[in-house]
Amino acid sequence: MDDSGTTAASALRAAHERFTTSADREPEVRALVADSWRRCAASGVRPDGGAPPPLRRTSAELDAYRRTHPLAAALPLLRELLGSGAADDGHVFAVGDADGTLLWVEGDTGAMARAERMRFVAGAGWAERQAGTNAPGTALELGRPVQIVTGEHYSAAVHAWSCAAAPVRDPATGRVLGVVDLSGGATIATPPALAAVRGAALAAEAHLAHPLLPGRDASRxxxxxxxxxxxxxxxxxxxxxxxxxxxxxxxxxxxxxxxxxxxxxxxxxxxxxxxxxxxxxxxxxxxxxxxxxxxxxxxxxxxxxxxxxxxxxxxxxxxxxxxxxxxxxxxxxxxxxxxxxxxxxxxxxxxxxxxxxxxxxxGDTGLLRRWVGATWGSEDTAAWTALARTLPGGSPQRAAAAARARALDPGTAVFPQLRPHAAVLQRSRS
Missing domain, CATH: 1.10.10.10 (Winged helix-like DNA-binding domain superfamily/Winged helix DNA-binding domain)
Incomplete structure (x- = not known):
């Protein structure tokens, strides 16, 4: 995590401490998290991490339950989309039911061991009312994709983690069947991670809607x-x-x-x-x-x-x-x-x-041209800068893109002037 990420995490933990130790204090976090913290406090969830989420099913009960759960049919697809990447990137991939009970938890060996210490394991209940603010539990509570980072978790035991989750719905009825989640470090606290879980949930719904699957009503x-x-x-x-x-x-x-x-x-x-x-x-x-x-x-x-x-x-x-x-x-x-x-x-x-x-x-010139050429991207300084750097040296288009970036932000250094030896030294230290 870079310095900005460390500072943000520290600020979140400080906001968490102020809320949980001061009566009637308003949460100093984004609205989605603030609302969740209030629900957790009203439900009596402990913020200090001293009460881990409950184990709701024994191993034998869990095996029988998983075999008949609707998401079992989509599990191979979810593993392909998220599971293998989680293992490679040092993260944890999980699937839970509509009540927040984790059904499958897989991923990197080291991350799995750390997850087990906070009882993020198959059979544990991670609904918001049991585990506090967390991506799978809060996604189920709200019925939409959610990303929770570090100190936004209500339980202090989870402050080292970031997670992104999305509900999976029955394509025939719209009823929530469960939730898919990625949990891990700083790279989970990014837009691509949220996009990945949402895309996986949508893919699972499309898979479940296939007319060849038993029990599906394709006529609706x-x-x-x-x-x-x-x-x-x-x-x-x-x-x-x-x-x-x-x-x-x-x-x-x-x-x-x-x-x-x-x-x-x-x-x-x-x-x-x-x-x-x-x-x-x-x-x-x-x-x-x-x-x-x-x-x-x-x-x-x-x-x-x-x-x-x-x-x-x-x-x-x-x-x-x-x-x-x-x-x-x-x-x-x-x-x-x-x-x-x-x-x-x-x-x-x-x-x-x-x-x-x-x-x-x-880093594609054509994509960047389209982005800055659209109304919503026309004043995106970083995109203009990126476009200038992808264009051939000496081209009028490159000069025009660089000029546009400087016009939007006079302090923009489109082409930093570094001495060759200094540039090499800087790369070697990074």
């Missing part, structure tokens, strides 16, 4: 939601295309991302940082049901009654597979760009970070 047509680069989402199903209002776009997106049912209170939090009166939300949901029909929108809790594919999922899946060019092809712009709903803002930022990171890491 799904829904496609397009919300990238547009203020009003498009909903496609049964040969129809609906253009939703901005507010209905936010609601349908929130339900699609959650995958499971949301109570009115949960949906209200996703839609606004301000309190939404229950009567106002009920009236809006009544209007939305009139648009969608009772066959698509359920209530108590609110949920979409058919499997949903979103264009966000498609871009994320391509990024997880390393297909950056295709992902950029499928990205017409930010997610509901004018929306200020918390869930939309969070997903918009996350997807843009993942895509930008993949473009920058690729």
């Amino acid at each position: 047509a799904g829904i496609r939601l397009s919300a990238l680069g547009r203020d009003c989402a498009l909903l496609e199903y049964d040969g129809r295309v609906l253009r939703l209002s901005p507010r209905h776009s936010e609601i349908v997106l929130a339900l699609a991302l959650a995958g499971r049912g949301l109570t009115g209170d949960q949906l209200a939090v996703d839609l606004s940082e301000r309190e939404i009166p229950a009567s106002t939300l009920r009236a809006e949901m009544t209007r939305l049901r009139a648009v969608l029909g009772p066959d698509l929108l359920g209530s108590r809790p609110y949920l979409l009654l058919r499997p949903v594919r979103t264009d966000v999922d498609e871009v994320t899946r391509l990024l997880a597979a390393g297909r950056v060019r295709e992902a950029l092809d499928r990205y017409p712009g930010p997610l509901l760009p004018r929306s200020e709903s918390p869930v939309t803002v969070e997903q918009r930022r996350c997807l843009e970070q993942q895509l930008r990171g993949a473009v920058m890491a690729a």
